[in-house]
Amino acid sequence: MEVRNSANPADVKRYDTEALRGEFLIRGLFAPDEIPLVYSHVDRMITGSACPVSKSLSLKGGKELGVDFFLQRREMAVLNIGDPGTVVTDGTSRRLNRYEALYIGMGTKDVSFEPETGSTPKFYLLSCPAHSAWPTTLITREMAVKQALGTKKECNERVINKYVHPDVVKSCQLSMGMTELAEGSVWNTMPTHTHERRMEVYMYFNLPEDGVVFHFMGRPSELRHIVVRSGEAVISPSWSIHSGVGSTSYSFVWGMAGENQSFSDMDGVPMSVLR
Template identity: 55%
Template sequence: MEIRHSVHPEDVKRLTAEELRERFLIQGLFQPDEIKMVYSHVDRMIAGSACPIQPLPLEVGKGLGTEYFLERRELGVINVGGAGVVKVDGTEYALAATDGLYVGQGAKEIIFSSADAAKPAKFYLNSAPAHAVCPTVKIERQSITPAHLGAIESSNERNIYKYIHPQGVKSCQLVMGMTVLEPGNMWNSMPCHTHDRRMEVYFYFNLPEDAALFHLMGEPNETRHIVMRNEEAVISPSWSIHSGVATSCYTFIWGMAGENQTFDDMDHVAMKDIK
C-alpha cells in the first residue's frame, strides 16, 4: 500500500509541478489482476482499484495493523468497467457498469471477480475508518434520482448521483457519489468551494485517451493545477479547492470523509477571490 502524508498549505506554495503530482495524484489504477491502494493521512482515506482477471481477495497487508481490511473500516465500491461480482463473506453482489456497493465495518472476506475476463470489471474503491456497523448494500445507478445542476452557458451542466449518503445508503462517515457532465460541458465544481470539515478524493474517467484535464487545487488565493488523464485520481485536503476543466466532457467519482456527512456543508469561494 502506498502512503501519502499530509501537506501544509504553506508548503504547497513552494512545490514544483512534479512535487504536486507526487503528493496528490494517483496513477496506475486498474492494473490487470492487481489491487492498488493509496493511503492518505488526510482523514486516513484510502483510494484504490481492483481489476480482476482471476478472483482477487482484498488483503489487509501491513499498512493497517489489523487482522483484516474492514476490521475498523468501511468500503465504497463503484464499478466503471465490465460486469463484475463482489463477494462479501459468501454473499455475491453483481455490479454492472456504474453500479455501486457499500460494505460495512466487520466484513472479513471481500473477493472481486469479473463476469468476463476479456472485459474485466474495474472496481474503484474508497475506504474510511469506521466506528459503527452499517449494513452492506448494493446500489444500482438506475435507482438513483440525480440532482441536475449547472447550465450549458457556463459549461457545467451536470447530473449528480449520490450513492452513499445520510438520506440514502447509510455509512459511518464515508460519503460517495458520481457526477456526469452533459455533452459539451467541461467544468466541474466551479464556482469552487472548500469544506474544512472534510477531505475529498476525485477520480476522473470517461475521458478520451488523448484528452487532458486540468484539476485546480490549493487555497483560493494561491491556486495550483495538476494535469490529469483518463482513470486517474487526485487527493484534495480539506483546505484546498477541488475543481477541474478538460478538453472533453467526462465523469468523476467523489468520495469524502471527515467531521460530518452534510453534502451542502461547503465554504463557497467568490469568483473574484480566486487567484
C-alpha cells in the first residue's frame, strides 16, 4: 500500500510537473492478479483496484491501518468496469456485471475477488473511515439515480449515475458514482466548483489508447493541470477545483468522503475567477 501525505496549496503552486503527478496522480491500477492501493491522508481515502484473472485476491489490512482486518473501521465501495466477476464478503458471493457496484459495510472481515474463466473483471475500489455499520448491498445500474447535465453546445452533455448515495443505499460517509459523457462532449464539471467539506477522487476510463484528459486542479486563481490516461485517477483535496477536458469523450468514477453526503453542497466558481 502506497501512502500519500496531505499537500498544502501554498506549496502546490511551486510544484513542477513531476511533483504534481507524484502527489496527486494514481497510476498502475487494474494490474492483473494484484490489488494496488493508495492511502491518502486527505480524509484517509484509499483508492485501489482488484483484477482477478488466474487466482483469488484477498483484501488485507496492514500496518498502515493498524487494525485486525481491512474494514474493521472502514467502509468500501466496489464498481466493476470490466467483465463480470464475483466479490465474496464473509462467505456471501455476489456477481457484479459491468457497471454494477457493491457497497461493503464496516465490520466485514473477509473480502475476496474471484476469477472466472475467460473473464477479466476490473473492480475499482474506494474506502474511507466509518463510525457506523450499514448492510452490504449490491447496486445494479438500474438502481443508480441518474441526473442529466450539460448541453451539446457547451460540449459537456453527460449523465451522472449515483451509486453510493443516500437515495440509493445507506453508507456512513462514502459517496460514489459514475459520469458518462455523450459522444462529442469532452468537458466535465465546468463551470467548476470546490467543496471544502469533502475531498474527491476522479478515476478516468473509456479512453482510447492514445486518448488523454487534461485534469485541472488547484485553487481557482492558481490552476494546474495533470495529463491523465485511461484507468488512472487523481486525488482532489477539498481546497482544489476538479474539472477536465478530454481529447475525446470518456467516463469517470467519482468518490467523496468528508463532512456530509449532500451532492449539491458545492461552492461554485465563476468563470471570471479562473486563472
